[in-house]
Amino acid sequence: RKEVEQDPGPFNVPEGATVAFNCTYSNSASQSFFWYRQDCRKEPKLLMSVYSSGNEDGRFTAQLNRASQYISLLIRDSKLSDSATYLCVVRNRDDKIIFGKGTRLHILP
Amino acid sequence: DTAVSQTPKYLVTQMGNDKSIKCEQNLGHDTMYWYKQDSKKFLKIMFSYNNKELIINETVPNRFSPKSPDKAHLNLHINSLELGDSAVYFCASSLQPKDANEQFFGPGTRLTVL
Numbered sequence: 669r670k671e672v673e674q675d676p677g678p679f680n681v682p683e684g685a686t687v688a689f690n691c692t693y694s695n696s697a698s699q700s701f702f703w704y705r706q707d708c709r710k711e712p713k714l715l716m717s718v719y720s721s722g723n724e725d726g727r728f729t730a731q732l733n734r735a736s737q738y739i740s741l742l743i744r745d746s747k748l749s750d751s752a753t754y755l756c757v758v759r760n761r762d763d764k765i766i767f768g769k770g771t772r773l774h775i776l777p
Numbered sequence: 778d779t780a781v782s783q784t785p786k787y788l789v790t791q792m793g794n795d796k797s798i799k800c801e802q803n804l805g806h807d808t809m810y811w812y813k814q815d816s817k818k819f820l821k822i823m824f825s826y827n828n829k830e831l832i833i834n835e836t837v838p839n840r841f842s843p844k845s846p847d848k849a850h851l852n853l854h855i856n857s858l859e860l861g862d863s864a865v866y867f868c869a870s871s872l873q874p875k876d877a878n879e880q881f882f883g884p885g886t887r888l889t890v891l
Binding site: 702710711712713714717753755763764765766767769770 | 810812817818819820821822825832833867879880882883884885
């Protein structure tokens with residue numbers, strides 16, 4: 669099993685719709701979790717950290733399920749500008765940082 | 778003001794050459810990183826330095842040698858370049874290596890080895 673796995677997509681979603689994707693991780697001792705966003709030919713940028721109790725930032729909601737070892741990202745009322753690749757990032761107890769391969773999202777007008 | 782800067786942005790070179798990529802951050806962070814993103818877009822950490830000291834060194838060929846003259850700079854020198862080294866190399870920094878700290882990435886250096 670890969671350390672961090674994501675559905676590569678692409679997810680093609682009409683504007684205004686809600687979309688969700690998951691990321692699974694294999695190391696049960698993983699400590700910190702993040703979602704990063706990467707636009708085409710650009711650098712990754714932090715979208716949000718993922719907290720144990722779940723957290724929301726505007727239209728974005730992140731959740732962590734430690735029992736099943738996955739994190740999720742939900743985007744409501746999707747905008748054209750949400751089109752990007754979403755990278756799941758896991759930091760382990762030894763500070764090892766692992767990026768998922770990303771999920772591509774296309775918002776369609 | 779650019780928080781994390783890298784030079785050059787593009788680098789095209791022949792197999793067997795030696796090249797360097799420079800990275801500087803003006804955020805006052807203690808920790809800096811080098812990542813490689815290959816053609817399949819897989820982003821993988823190569824090195825991490827905290828306060829000029831190496832703390833993470835993934836299984837990277839020893840042709841790659843990072844150098845941190847001070848905590849604001851982390852340069853990457855690559856000897857005897859190979860075709861498989863072609864990728865985008867990202868530098869990043871964070872406040873500290875531990876805990877949940879945001880990483881700030883540079884714009885990337887697109888290396889093409891011919």
